[in-house]
Amino acid sequence: xxxxxxxxxxxxxxxxxxxxxxxxxxxxxxxxxxxxxxxxxxxxxxxxxxxxxxxxxxxxxxxxxxxxxxxxxxxxxxxxxxxxxxxxxxxxxxxxxxxxxxxxxxxxxxxxxxxxxxxxxxxxxxxxxxxxxxxxxxxxxxxxxxxxxxxxxxxxxxxxxxxxxxxxxxxxxxxxxxxxxxxxxxxxxxxxxxxxxxxxxxxxxxxxxxxxxxxxxxxxxxxxxxxxxxxxxxxxxxxxxxxxxxxxxxx
Numbered sequence: 001x002x003x004x005x006x007x008x009x010x011x012x013x014x015x016x017x018x019x020x021x022x023x024x025x026x027x028x029x030x031x032x033x034x035x036x037x038x039x040x041x042x043x044x045x046x047x048x049x050x051x052x053x054x055x056x057x058x059x060x061x062x063x064x065x066x067x068x069x070x071x072x073x074x075x076x077x078x079x080x081x082x083x084x085x086x087x088x089x090x091x092x093x094x095x096x097x098x099x100x101x102x103x104x105x106x107x108x109x110x111x112x113x114x115x116x117x118x119x120x121x122x123x124x125x126x127x128x129x130x131x132x133x134x135x136x137x138x139x140x141x142x143x144x145x146x147x148x149x150x151x152x153x154x155x156x157x158x159x160x161x162x163x164x165x166x167x168x169x170x171x172x173x174x175x176x177x178x179x180x181x182x183x184x185x186x187x188x189x190x191x192x193x194x195x196x197x198x199x200x201x202x203x204x205x206x207x208x209x210x211x212x213x214x215x216x217x218x219x220x221x222x223x224x225x226x227x228x229x230x231x232x233x234x235x236x237x238x239x240x241x242x243x244x245x246x247x248x249x250x251x
Contacts, residue, residue: 045195069095153193156186
């Protein structure tokens, strides 16, 4: 993702870290790796910005105040150790190191300087995203961490731990009777309500168990929309012609 696509993020880990509000700085000199990480972060509703060298990483960290930094150690101009040290002098932005160095001394050095986690290349990008989410959860104050698994996007309250969704309508709570796939679709769209998801993205995120045609997503969305319309909630999910679906047409 181009650095121009990211607006200034939160000042630190105490902000709202749900979905598209999260900004991750990818400091990585290999563009193909940065692109893969950006794509996987986007699938989880997170924004990203890329710096191809250490000097640029420090500039973007200061200007954008990202919620987390994915930092390659072997960076040109200013190496990852120096970048990490300067980030720590500035504050407590969570940092996950990305490196081909698989020596205990390197891991210990990174942790001693102040890294929050350490991933050795080659890595599974889905695992990196999971580590990003875990580090962000740990970086929140306890009271926010306890609420991390509940997402509130009007008119819905989505409880991820209990796989339960409630709609608040005219001061009354209505528990939605959803299939697992319908719940996943609603939750995925609500995590990033302004983002348009392709059918392929929703298929991977919400129906990962087997080989399913992309058009199967349309059927599940239609059933979810019908259940919401029966409660008087219109236009959720919204169809975006030629692209896919978004949480709400009016956003």
